[in-house]
Amino acid sequence: KLPDPVMTEINLSQIAESAVSFCRQSALGRNITVEISSSANVSIIADRQLIEQVLVNILKNAVESVGADGMIRVSVNETCLTVTDNGPGIAPENVDRLFSPFFSTKPNGHGIGLMMIAEILKKHRFTFSLVTGNDGLTRFTINFKYGGSQ
Numbered sequence: 001k002l003p004d005p006v007m008t009e010i011n012l013s014q015i016a017e018s019a020v021s022f023c024r025q026s027a028l029g030r031n032i033t034v035e036i037s038s039s040a041n042v043s044i045i046a047d048r049q050l051i052e053q054v055l056v057n058i059l060k061n062a063v064e065s066v067g068a069d070g071m072i073r074v075s076v077n078e079t080c081l082t083v084t085d086n087g088p089g090i091a092p093e094n095v096d097r098l099f100s101p102f103f104s105t106k107p108n109g110h111g112i113g114l115m116m117i118a119e120i121l122k123k124h125r126f127t128f129s130l131v132t133g134n135d136g137l138t139r140f141t142i143n144f145k146y147g148g149s150q
Helices: 012-028 048-066 092-097 113-123
Strands: 008-011 033-038 043-046 071-076 080-085 127-132 138-143
Touching (some): 008 048, 012 033, 012 048, 012 071, 043 048, 048 080, 048 113
Parallel strands (some): 033 071
Antiparallel strands (some): 008 043, 071 080, 127 138
């Protein structure tokens, strides 16, 4: 069970930069380009450790899904954070099960990562989505407006 968030003002731009730096290490060996564009000093009210955990997990999933010779782009602004990748995308039959406990499309996956991400974001009352668009790019978007869930 995850702890309840301890809400404070945090610099999301810095947290995203740190998570991207961490992600680049695992992406290097696979020739994956990881880029970030961020408005300067975007601050939100959230639990720093839990949001760091969310971002690292989203980026880890993106690196694993892209495979090799791919691209991951992180965009941060005052209202949302989006992680975009050019991996194979989400199969239509898996869309409704992505955040279900113990569901995984990875051979050695446990199906806990996305479930944990969803629980943390819901505890923060942030809305979020994970979709593959018509352009073939997969986007995990977190909206920082309070009051909703998924």
